[in-house]
Structure formats: structure tokens, C-alpha cells
Amino acid sequence: MTHRFFRRRAMTLSMLAAPLLARPLAALAAAPDRAVITGFGAVADGATVNTAAIQQAIEHLAARGGGTVVVPAGVFVSGALFLKPKVHLHLEQGAVLRCSTDLAHFPARRTRIEGHFAPHFNPALVNADGCDGLRISGSGTLDGAGRPIWDRFWQLRNAAPDPYNFKNIGIPRARLALIERSRDITIEGVTFKDSQFWNLHLYRCSGVTVRTARFQVPDDYHQAPSSDGIDLDSCQHVLVEDCYFSVTDDCIAAKGSKGPFAMEDRDSPPVIDVRVRNCEFRRGHHMLALGSEATLVRDVLVEDCRVTGKLDSLAVFKLRPDTPQHYENIHFRNISVDDSGGQIVTIQPWTQYVDLKGAPPPKSIVRNISLVGIRGRLKAFGTIKPNPGQTAISDVLLKDFDVQLEQEQLETADVANLRLENVVVNGRR
Numbered sequence: 001m002t003h004r005f006f007r008r009r010a011m012t013l014s015m016l017a018a019p020l021l022a023r024p025l026a027a028l029a030a031a032p033d034r035a036v037i038t039g040f041g042a043v044a045d046g047a048t049v050n051t052a053a054i055q056q057a058i059e060h061l062a063a064r065g066g067g068t069v070v071v072p073a074g075v076f077v078s079g080a081l082f083l084k085p086k087v088h089l090h091l092e093q094g095a096v097l098r099c100s101t102d103l104a105h106f107p108a109r110r111t112r113i114e115g116h117f118a119p120h121f122n123p124a125l126v127n128a129d130g131c132d133g134l135r136i137s138g139s140g141t142l143d144g145a146g147r148p149i150w151d152r153f154w155q156l157r158n159a160a161p162d163p164y165n166f167k168n169i170g171i172p173r174a175r176l177a178l179i180e181r182s183r184d185i186t187i188e189g190v191t192f193k194d195s196q197f198w199n200l201h202l203y204r205c206s207g208v209t210v211r212t213a214r215f216q217v218p219d220d221y222h223q224a225p226s227s228d229g230i231d232l233d234s235c236q237h238v239l240v241e242d243c244y245f246s247v248t249d250d251c252i253a254a255k256g257s258k259g260p261f262a263m264e265d266r267d268s269p270p271v272i273d274v275r276v277r278n279c280e281f282r283r284g285h286h287m288l289a290l291g292s293e294a295t296l297v298r299d300v301l302v303e304d305c306r307v308t309g310k311l312d313s314l315a316v317f318k319l320r321p322d323t324p325q326h327y328e329n330i331h332f333r334n335i336s337v338d339d340s341g342g343q344i345v346t347i348q349p350w351t352q353y354v355d356l357k358g359a360p361p362p363k364s365i366v367r368n369i370s371l372v373g374i375r376g377r378l379k380a381f382g383t384i385k386p387n388p389g390q391t392a393i394s395d396v397l398l399k400d401f402d403v404q405l406e407q408e409q410l411e412t413a414d415v416a417n418l419r420l421e422n423v424v425v426n427g428r429r
Contacts, residue, residue, distance in 0.1 A: 032064065033061075033066070034067055034068050034070055035061050035067060035068070036057075036072055037053060037054050037057050037069060037071055040056045041056070042054055044073075044074025044076050046075040047077060049077050049078065049100050049105055051078045051080070051081065051100075051105055058083060058087050059084070062086070062087050066084075066087055066088075067086075067088070069083075069089050069090070070090050071090070071097050071138075073093065074094070074096070075096040077098045077100050078098070078105070079102075079104075079105025079106055080125065080127060081127065082123075082127045082129075083126065083128040083134065084131070085131050085132065086133065087131070088134060088136065088137070089126065089135075089137075090135075090136075090137050091141065092138055092139070092140055093139045094140065095141065097125065097126075097140070097141070098144075099125050099144045099196060100145075101148050101149060103173070106122040106125075106172070106174045107123075108121055109121075109122075112201075112233065113169060113201075114255075114258075115233075115256060115259075115262075115293025116258070116293075117267070118169060121172075122172050122197075123174065123178065124174055124175040124176060124177050124201065125142060125144070125174055125177065126142065126177040127179075128179045129180050129181055129182070130182060131182045131185075132183045133184045134182055134186070135185075135187075135188070137186070137188045138189055139191075141192075141193050142177065142192050142195075143193045143194055144174065144192075144193065144197075145194060146173075146196040146227075147218075147221065150224050150225055152171060153171055154223075154225070156170060156171055164352065168197075173196035174195075175195060175196070175198045175199070175201050176192050176195045176199050177192070177199070177201065178201045178203070179201070179202050179203070180202075180203040180204055180205065183206045184207045185202070185208045187200065187209070187210045187211070187213055188209070188210075188211045188212055189213065190213050191216070192213065192214065192216070194217055195227055198231050199230065200230045201233060202233060202235050202238070203233040203234060204233070204235065204269065205235045205236075206236045208235060208238045208239070209239045209241075210230060210241075211242055212241075212242045212243065213243045213244075214244045214245075215229035215243070215244070215245050215247055216244070216245075216246040217248055219283075222248070223248045224247070224248045226249055227249045228247065228250045228251075229245045229250070229251045230252045231250075231253050231255050232254050232255065233255040233256065233271075234267075234269050235274075236272045236273055238273070238274045238275070239277075240252065240275070240277075240279060241275075244279070244280045245284055246284070246309070247284045248283065250285050250286050250288075250289040251287055251288070252287065252288050253291070253292075253294075254271040254274065254288070254289070254291075254294050255271070255292075255294050256268040256269075256270070256271060256297070257295045257323075258320060258323045259323055259357060260323065260356055260362050263295060269296075270297065271294065271296065271298075272299050273299045273300075275300075275301050275303075276300075276302040276303070276305065277301075277304050278305065279305045279306075280305070280306055280308055281307045281308070282307075282309040283311070284311055284312075285311065285312045285313070286312055286313045286316040286346075287305065287313070287314045288302055288314075288332075289318065290318060290325075290330070291316075291318025291319075291320065291325075292350065293323075294318070294325060294327075295324065295325055295326070297326075298328040299328075301331045302331070302332045302333070302335070303331075303332070303334050304333075305335050305336075306335070306336045306338070307336070307337040307376070308339075309340070310339070310340055312346075313344070313346040313382065314335060314374070315344070316346040316347075317330075317346065318350035319347065319349050319364060319386065321349060321351060321387045321390060322354045322355055322356045322357075322361075324363060325365070325366075325391075326365045327364075328366075328367050328368055329368045330370075331369070331370045331372070332370070332371040332372070333370075333373055334373040335373065338377060340376070340379070341379050342378060343381060343383075343407075344403070345382040345383075345384065345398075346382050347366060347382075347383065347386075348384070361389070363390055364387065364390055365392050366392070366393045367394045369395070369396045369397070370399065373399075374400075374401045375401070376403060376404070377403070377404045377405075378404075380405060381425070382411070383411040383412075384396060384413075384415050385411065385412065385413045386415075393416065394417050396418045398418075398419070398420045398423055399420075399422060399423070400421070400422050400423075401422070401425065403424070403426075404425075404426055405426060
């Protein structure tokens, strides 16, 4: 009797398995809310361009009401991908989703870049528009494969008649992620590596959390151009915590519009309510930069962070003489710095790209700025100076410093209500 029971059970299992074996591979790779890209034909050989296969996985889930596209361990090369509402992305341990360096796989289109909409520029590797609730997660890597693109940029820039004003978008290149017009976004655990252009570009997003992410370029590459870690473009209510930055441009940048008519730009609402906490900054131009394209930025707090390498500045406020700017309620608190070659604060004119378009020079405001609890070693104190006749700077507090500096002098001009409280430099109050 026992023998017959097991024989019948084996036949039943075999009959149940038969329909599964007959199903296409894609169906096996796609549970109701998961789609593993290898089940749709993606190949992890570091060479095959898998754009179509991965996009098919995205479309498969979108047609079924949503789910998570899964990138398993291996190196998967791809061109531009477009996520859909309710479709998330997860990169498993050992997974690498790598940009193709053939920019034909990133066909130019109208896209938001540098404070305006360029009619003809490359999309990102991962694109999401109107994807409320989006989650990009996992311990895998988004890899821009940027080195040959950076080399080409410098080759063209150095050959240009005016290299200083060679445009950042002067050659085709792809960001790693562009998320726009979306709410309730979480990016967690992912490494952003060797991006050809900006790493994570957030445009008109609200309710964003970026947690335990890494943004990095190789230590042996002197200057990967435009390798910003996170660009907060016209975003509100953003938390960046427990992240690591080792790039060669701005680690975090608040961005918006630019030019003399920027205040009239309805496509660029203010950057409001940004919190950055418990992050490590090993390399980069600035911990936080306001600009190069920014008009309205307020209510920003950077706290409990550490600099473990070289930054140009902890805080930089770029004052464009061609753009009306309003920076208010910007605060840094409890920042430790070890062996930085940079300076503490930079508030000064920025004139790399200027175009008044025939308009008179606009007026700007910088007020209620504080840096409290700064300690460690840096090169210089910094500069606080306006665009003469254009910028009103007021209510700046520097408090509870204990720093070692090569250049002790804080250079200032035309600052109303500048206060220094318990500021110790090189052992002297």
C-alpha cells in the first residue's frame, strides 16, 4: 500500500511539472510580481547589448499591473531603458547593469539637462517619468563605463578655441539614472559607478529617499567630467542618508533654472526641504553646491557627515551674475574633516557661463546661512563675497569651529550680520 502511494504521488508530481516545463522561459522567469531579465533573453557576457530583452521584462510587468525587474549576478550591457509606473528595479548582489559606450544605444531626444530642456541630448541608462512609488534597490551596480567617454571629452575640450567655455553637453554621453515628475521614490543600496555624465538626476520629484547608495569614479582618474553624485533639480522633501561619495565633481548639487528670466520658468519650481545626514565624502568638488543652475533653494540641512579625503569646499554657493537667485535657510551642522585640501565655505561669483540675453543684471539674496560644529583639517577658511551691486548677503553664522588651516583668513565683503562664535583656528580663538 505504501509503495502504491508513492508511485501515485510521483505520477501526480510529474503531471504537475509537465505544464511548467512546457511554458516559455520568460514565463518561468516572471513570477506575478518579478521578472528576471535572463528569462527574457538577457546575456551576462559583458558584451551583448541587452536593451531589448530588459525592456521586454519591463513591458511584461507593466502589462500585468507592475512588479520588480530583477538583474541577477553578472555583467549586462544595455542602452537606454524606460521604466513604467509601478515597475521597480532590483540589482542582486554581483549584478552589474552597464552602459554601452556606443551612444547609438542612447538615441538623442528632448530631455531635461543643466536647467533647461535640451531638444537633442542623450537619455540616461535608467529613465523613469511619472513613476510614483518607484524603488531602485539591491547591492548591485549601475556602471557607466565612462572612461573612454571622459577621454573623448577632454580630447575635444582641450582642442577647443575656448576650453573654459566648452559645453558640458558638447559630446554625447549618458547619465546613469534620470527620475522625473515622480513622488515617493526610494533608491537604496545601489552603487553608481563611472557615470559618463551625472550619476543620479532627480527632476521635479517629491518625497525622495536615497539611502546607503554609493557614487564613485576610479581613484586613478584625475577628473571625470560632470560626475556629480546626486543632482536635485527642482525637487522637494528629499532625504539623503548613509551614502558614500567619491567623485570628481559636485557630490550633491541643488539645481533649477538659469538666466535673467529664471524666475518666470514654470518648469523649475524651488528646491525645498533637503536633509543630508550621516554620509561620507571622500572625494569631490563640493559636499553641497547650490548651482551651477539654481534659482530658489531653501530649507536645507547637512548634518553628522564626515569628509575623509579631498573636497574643494564643504559648502559652495555659486552666484551667477546672469541669474536671480534666492538661497535661504541653508545649514551645516556637526561636520568632521580629515586632510581635506579644500576650504570650509565659498559664497562668491561664478562666471563660467554667463548670458544676460540683453537684460539688466538681476538681483539675488543669500540669507540665514549657518555652519556649526566644523572640526578637522582643511587648507583655507574660504570666501564670502557678492556679485557687486547684485547680491545681498546677510545673517551668516559660523559657530563652534575647531579647525587647522593653512590659510586662516576668511575673505569677506559686503556681508550684513556676519557672526563668529567660539571659532578656534589653529588653536586660537
